[in-house]
Amino acid sequence: MAATVRYNMPGPIDLPQETNSGLDLLPTNRTYIALPLKGENALRAPEEVPMEFSTSTEAVMKYSDPKVKVKLKTGNHEKMEVEDTIRFQGGVESFTPNAIKRNSALLRSLDAEFKAAESLVDMIDKNVKFRKALDDAEARSAILAAIADIIAQLDESMPSEHDED
Helix, strand or coil, rough: CCCCCCCCCCCECCCCCCCCCCCCEEECCCCCCCCCCCCCCCCCCCCCCCCCCCCCCCHHHHCCEEECCCECCCCCCCCCCEEEEEEECCCCHHCHHHHHHHHHHHHHHHHHHHHHHHHHCCCCCCCEEEEHHCCHHHHHHHHHHHHHHHHHHHHHHHCCCCCCC
């Protein structure tokens, strides 16, 4: 049975063929359409991609420079939301969660903070003596005071946004 072709979309699109084994053969059409789907650039008039940018998906993405402006919640009570622009570079793999994280400075820093906190909790959880010390109320208060003192010292030593260069 030959593949059926639909013409109700821009360009012919092959429909999968049914086979005797119950599997569908994938279409062999290698044509793709690159369109912005959301945001201020959505549904603009089709444009022809210059030939030098139509050699690969990466080249099309380089030409179209896909990006999105987002507001991210930080969890910080002083600055609840931060605006960030995430750019998509390379191929379609740039839309994976890990690639999006790599392309956003804020998401990278939040991920680093999360991994550091997770590592610290893991070290505390595996340290039997420390866990026993946390069970004693006096020792726990002393530990929390020492941690608060370390945090205060770190805050004092770190440059703030208001410091001059």
